[in-house]
Amino acid sequence: MHFSQGAVELKNQDWDPSQNELSVVVERSTHVPEMVFFVFSNEWVPLDALLDDKHVKIERVAPEVLGVKAQFEAGQEIRVRFERV
Structure with a gap:
């Protein structure tokens, strides 16, 4: 998995292969809605996000x-x- 950040900083990136889940922690608050982008290979389909x-x-x-x-x-x-x- 590869990730890219938008206008927020990320930390603690972790890939859990048993759950096929990528997690990151937002390091800085935003004052307006921003978007964080995740880049993945064509071997994967995103299901949902929390x-x-x-x-x-x-x-x-x-x-x-x-x-x-x-x-x-x-x-x-x-x-x-x-x-x-």
């Missing part, structure tokens, strides 16, 4: 890029679950 424990909408911005948009607070965890094709 911000802390709340489901959030994911947006496919390109075939292998998804975005999670929110007004982030420092310390929030973003988790994205994938399924192998």
